[in-house]
Amino acid sequence: MSDRKRDERIAIMLALLSQRGELQVRFLPKGLGVSGATVRRDLAVMEETGLIRRSYGKVVATRRGAELPVSLRHSQNTEAKRRIGALVSSLIPSRPLVVAMSGGSTVGFVAKSLASRPDLTVVTNGLDTAASLMVRQVVKVVVTGGTARSLSNDLVGKEAEKALRSYRFDYAVVGADGISPEAGFTCHSKRGAEINRVMLEQADHKVIVADSSKLGRMRQAKIADIGSVHTLVTDSHASAAMVAALRKVGVATTTVVIPASGSERGRAR
Template identity: 80%
Template structure:
């Protein structure tokens, strides 16, 4: 089995754990449509990386609400992120512009959609974002300096902050680990939050992309108040009351339609 399929199964298990708190291991092969041996290997990986605890035929989340490795985030809500990325990229007008993009799994899809543009200069602290932008060798890509975070594959610290402050951006697009009408846009990492705050502060137009699972969540590091955001792009599974509250706060909130996919079902094709 490929690493991608394994990450999709691990993400499905984490999604189930987030709703149920604990799971009986014996039910996972049928739920995921794989053999018991495959499930045991997946759980060994999850236990080894500190994602779950196993005891007496059950598993519980060991790091509930913690930041996940980017490889696992890439396997979560893929279709929603693809559609969000396509819509967010369409908000960038077709003319010479300087755009800031952060790192993260949803920004990877924004970058793929922008990769065919020859009229853009994009400044990013995201290593995966930069790779996606360079696929067609058309976008002029500037990567900040800084210290690499292996968990998220982005650059943070004084070098990245100094680089970003030397630019004025026409648009900035950043991701989020939490979006709340009351608490604002938040991140797991304080250093990552500081980078996003600078990107948004240096931009004329400020866009946040976040799939529906991030709405209503509050993480430890605040980026900005929601009132500082011009546009939020999310998906159709977003909580309607939260969307209404964000719109009431003056945030242009756009939802892209995403059909329901059962947990453990076949993966979407991005």
């Protein structure tokens, strides 16, 4: 089995744990459609990374609602993130621009869509973001210094903040783990929130990207107030009431349509 399939199974188990609190190991092979040996290997990976605790045929999450490793986030809501990335890249004009981009799985899809743009200079603290931008070797990529966070493969701290404050950005594209009109844009990590906040403060056009699972959630670290961001791009599974509330406070909220068939083309509304 590929690492992607494994990560998809782990994401499913974590979602179930979030709903139920604990899982019976003996039921997992049938539920996931794999062998008992495969489930045991998956659980070993989850235990090694501190996601679960095993005892007496059961597994429980070590921290419910905790930040997932970025490798697992890449396998969640992939089609939504791909379409968000394509739309955001179309919003950035085709002319010489300086763009700030954070780390994160959804921003990573924006980076993939921008990788063929020779007119861009992108400053990022995201190691995965930088790698995606460098694939075609045409975007000028500047990576901040800082301290690496292994969960998200990004750089944080005073050195990263200092590097970002030395620029003025035409656009900033930043991910968020939680979005609500009351709490604003939030994420799991206080240090990550500080970096994202600086990117937005230094940008003329502020863009947040997040799949619909992030709407209505609140995480511990605040990135920005809801009205301080110009544009949110999410997907069509977002609550209509939540989208309306965000638009009411001045956030231009665009949803990319996720069709029933993967062969259909996405649209924006």
